[in-house]
Amino acid sequence: MRTALHKDIAAQLSERIVSGEYPEKSLLPPERSLCEIFGVSRTVVREAVKLLESRGLVSIEHGRGTLVRRPGHEQVSESLRLVLGHDRHSIAQLLEVRTILETGMSALAAERRSPGDLEAMRRWLEVMRAKPGEPEGYVEADLEFHAAIARAANNPVLTAMLTPLADLLRESRRATFSGPRVVRVRTAQHERIFERIRAGDARGARTEMLAHLEDTRKDLERL
Secondary structure: OOOOHHHHHHHHHHHHHHHOOOOOOOEOOOHHHHHHHHOOOHHHHHHHHHHHHHOOOEEEEOOOEEEEOOOOOHHHHHHHHHHHOOOHHHHHHHHHHHHHHHHHHHHHHHHHOOHHHHHHHHHHHHHHHHOOOOHHHHHHHHHHHHHHHHHHOOOHHHHHHHHHHHHHHHHHHHHOOOOHHHHHHHHHHHHHHHHHHHOOOHHHHHHHHHHHHHHHHHHHHHO
């Protein structure tokens, strides 16, 4: 079945927005110009722009035009939240996704990390060591440590995939927070991951990350 014409036009406009041809805070060409550019009717253009608005890519400002917005992750985060819900089973599914992404991510980080990346990881490890009994402090440091690894992987696509998961990851870490004794074990695991990344050992980093996430899964099963 052929895709509706307005969806085709919305897809083409989306590509131009993401590529920067229509940059953030600029105005889309007027409706008449878009009709001429794509060879379609005003009805098709209007429906395409409404679709872009629903996706958060533009905002329609009466009297001014259609303003391009920065492509954000909020809509993706909300969609994931609806799919996953808040039960233990859905957190386990999220952990599966983490395992797929973060084992490879840690291997890339070992190959590509910069001194600044290593310093960021070390700094968040210090926070984890200092706050083993404080869920908020430890969880935030845990998230930032993994985010630093993602940045060290130096792959913007991977970072874009992980960013919408941030809030959901925060909830999963809170759910598996087991107090100072277990947190010290997890911190030691983070330290081993860090040492493998610092040593440039991609295989070792992958192995240590897998072991860490496997223990996290076991924590979840005990809840």
